[in-house]
């Protein structure tokens with residue numbers, strides 16, 4: 169591959185992906201609204217840009233084979249705050265991809281697009297959208313945009329509904345954990361699978377208690393290896409009995425299922441500040 173673009177490159181997951189992606193292409197163009205990382209890989213070029221700026225996105229994607237779109241506000245926030253980066257930013261990426269004849273958008277979607285479904289329903293990739301927040305609504309919007317641009321404009325997309333890519337610190341994460349190694353494998357599969365059309369896949373490790381079904385995404389060859397089960401006993405003991413009637417426990421969205429619209433869900437996740 170000649171040119172690959174990664175958005176959200178200054179973020180936590182972007183930082184994990186830069187090195188492995190740099191090995192898949194002649195030139196890796198990384199971008200974020202923040203300053204450039206301290207050091208760049210040999211074939212990496214960094215462009216500071218706002219996802220809300222369509223002309224900037226069109227110029228960024230010029231000559232690109234694919235774009236890996238991870239840039240966004242990664243938490244629930246007021247609709248007006250999310251509108252530019254998460255909604256308009258997604259439109260700008262798909263429109264810039266179309267105008268530049270970019271083959272595929274590999275997109276960091278989220279479980280929060282379907283966060284109000286019950287975990288006991290063991291949903292597949294065909295579960296209807298059921299967002300838990302404005303943040304989840306933006307992921308629904310981007311997934312529908314991906315479907316539209318595939319059907320009407322032939323831009324392929326892999327929408328990876330990541331469950332939780334952070335360390336296992338709570339009972340929910342025993343099922344929802346996506347390790348960094350499995351994230352890298354997932355993104356590599358989304359890029360290297362010859363034909364994807366419009367695909368959805370859950371970003372979750374090989375957890376014994378994974379609450380979602382990826383059977384219909386088998387064509388991507390995503391075979392995660394890590395498993396959160398060794399953490400289960402200690403975490404369940406620490407958390408104590410959970411109220412089964414609390415949507416924060418029973419729904420896929422976890423704390424996002426109970427926060428007020430516009431209020432942070434991440435702040436309820438009990439994450440180590442170094443890993444958020």
Ligand SMILES: NC(=O)c1ccc[n+]([C@@H]2O[C@H](COP(=O)([O-])OP(=O)(O)OC[C@H]3O[C@@H](n4cnc5c(N)ncnc54)[C@H](O)[C@@H]3O)[C@@H](O)[C@H]2O)c1
Pocket residue numbers: 175176177178179180181182199200201202217218219220237238239240241242243252253257276277278279329330331332333334444
């Ligand atoms: N971390 C998870 O567990 C998880 C779960 C589901 C989905 N996701 C998605 O994965 C992606 C990356 O998540 P993360 O945890 O690395 O989040 P992050 O906040 O660390 O990274 C997101 C990056 O996007 C950038 N960004 C925000 N607004 C921008 C704008 N207007 N223009 C350009 N860049 C902008 C931020 O500066 C940041 O560096 C996000 O789209 C998030 O919604 C993450």
